[in-house]
Structures are given as structure tokens and as C-alpha cells.
Amino acid sequence: MNLLPTESTKSMIQESIIRWFDANGRDLPWRTTSDPYEVLIAEMLLRRTTATAVARIYSAFIRRFERPERLARARVRTIASMVGTLGLQNLRARHLQQTAAHIVKEFKGSIPDTMEGLVNLPGVGVYVASAVLNFAFCRPSPLVDGNTIHLLSRLFELEFAGPADRNAWDFIASFELGGQNKAFYWGIIDLVAMVCLRRVPRCEICPLHEPCIWRHKNKPAFKTG
DNA sequence: CTCCTGATTT
DNA sequence: AAATCAGGAG
Numbered sequence: 139m140n141l142l143p144t145e146s147t148k149s150m151i152q153e154s155i156i157r158w159f160d161a162n163g164r165d166l167p168w169r170t171t172s173d174p175y176e177v178l179i180a181e182m183l184l185r186r187t188t189a190t191a192v193a194r195i196y197s198a199f200i201r202r203f204e205r206p207e208r209l210a211r212a213r214v215r216t217i218a219s220m221v222g223t224l225g226l227q228n229l230r231a232r233h234l235q236q237t238a239a240h241i242v243k244e245f246k247g248s249i250p251d252t253m254e255g256l257v258n259l260p261g262v263g264v265y266v267a268s269a270v271l272n273f274a275f276c277r278p279s280p281l282v283d284g285n286t287i288h289l290l291s292r293l294f295e296l297e298f299a300g301p302a303d304r305n306a307w308d309f310i311a312s313f314e315l316g317g318q319n320k321a322f323y324w325g326i327i328d329l330v331a332m333v334c335l336r337r338v339p340r341c342e343i344c345p346l347h348e349p350c351i352w353r354h355k356n357k358p359a360f361k362t363g
Numbered sequence: 364c365t366c367c368t369g370a371t372t373t
Numbered sequence: 374a375a376a377t378c379a380g381g382a383g
Contacts, residue, residue: 180379184378184380185379186378186379187379188377189379191378226380233381233382260381260382261382262381266381281379283378284377285378286379323379336376336377
């Protein structure tokens with residue numbers, strides 16, 4: 139376990155991630171909308187699934203179930219047949235239908251904009267709730283997933299028990315994101331998906347190769363060009 | 364802690 | 374073959 143990075147290191151890394159994302163981030167279908175329903179659906183579909191898998195079915199899903207009212211009335215079997223390629227389809231379909239029904243009944247069809255309201259939805263935990271707050275309501279809220287753990291572990295050689303580790307949430311919450319929380323969190327996800335690959339990380343194109351402790355230990359002869 | 368559940372990566 | 378994937382519920 140290493141020492142925690144200084145505030146100035148964190149600030150520099152944060153800026154690098156945001157700048158890199160603005161220039162290189164993926165243009166995924168659910169990132170071009172801030173409609174809370176569409177964002178919530180995306181996050182529920184993305185649970186334990188890759189973004190590329192969700193990208194294949196997302197538009198068709200939204201077209202078919204345009205509003206919560208539509209989804210609430212659909213049969214679980216029908217929903218499951220549309221999300222079958224993602225895995226967890228029965229569980230996922232049940233949660234989608236129940237959440238839609240809950241939203242129609244308790245919130246008159248609009249998505250709650252508070253952590254408490256969101257985590258009470260079936261199939262919505264702290265991660266999905268926080269993602270909706272960040273990506274739909276532009277409200278900065280700490281967000282930690284497997285990607286975050288992976289990136290932080292390499293950058294700072296910190297050891298976390300996993301995505302549920304309170305220390306990881308506290309650490310990510312200590313960043314001062316201002317209004318750039320979306321670019322920061324999307325940037326972390328995309329860096330792990332495109333650059334900080336698990337087996338062969340592409341340090342030569344990584345915006346964080348300079349401060350990265352893992353890179354210094356594993357590619358000491360790395361030239362910055 | 365276990366289970367859910369399958370495509371994809373390693 | 375095993376781990377992982379924008380985790381959550383029981």
C-alpha cells in the first residue's frame with residue numbers, strides 16, 4: 139500500500155483525464171442524451187456487461203420502450219428477449235419492468251433525482267443511482283466501478299478490496315470535479331477500455347504515463363518521445 | 364457470503 | 374478454463 143497522492147498530483151491527473159476524454163472519448167449512444175429515463179435504462183443494461191454489447195441493442199430497446207409507461211406494461215418475457223445477448227436477462231428484465239412500474243406509480247413517470255429515490259428502485263444500487271445523478275442530472279456524485287479500481291490501482295499502486303470498498307469511494311470523492319464530473323468518470327471508463335488494458339496496457343499513448351507508478355515499475359525504459 | 368447469467372477477454 | 378464486464382439482491 140502506497141502513500142496517498144498529493145492534492146496537486148490528483149488535480150493534475152484529473153485535468154489530464156478530462157482533456158484526454160474530450161479529445162478521445164467514445165461516442166456511445168447513451169452519452170448523447172441527458173434524458174433521465176434513457177440514462178437510467180443504459181446504466182441498468184450496462185450492469186455486468188460491456189459497453190459494446192449494450193451498444194448493439196440500446197437504440198432498439200429505447201425505440202420499443204420509449205417511456206417508462208411502455209416498459210411498465212411490457213411482459214418480462216418480452217423484455218428478456220430483447221436483452222438476451224447481455225446475460226442476466228431474466229433478472230435484468232424483471233428489474234427493468236419493476237423499476238418502470240415503480241416510476242410510473244410513485245413518481246408519475248419521471249425519474250427521481252435523489253440518491254434515496256433512485257436506490258429504492260428495483261435493480262438500482264448505489265452505482266447506477268450515482269451514474270444517473272452524474273450523467274442525467276449533471277450532479278457530481280462519487281462513482282466507483284471495476285474500471286475505477288483498476289485504474290487507481292495501477293496509477294497509485296493502491297490496493298482496494300473491490301468496487302464495494304469504502305476506501306475507494308472515499309478516495310474518488312476527494313477529487314474536486316467542479317462541473318466536469320461527466321468527462322472525469324467517462325474518461326476513467328474509456329481509459330480502461332481503450333488504453334489502460336489489463337494484459338497489455340498501451341502506456342505509449344496514455345495521458346497518465348508520467349505520474350503512473352505501475353508504468354514506472356513495469357516499463358522503466360519507456361521513452362516519452 | 365452467494366447467486367444471478369452469458370458474451371467476451373485473457 | 375477462468376476472469377471480467379458501467380453490480381445488486383437476498
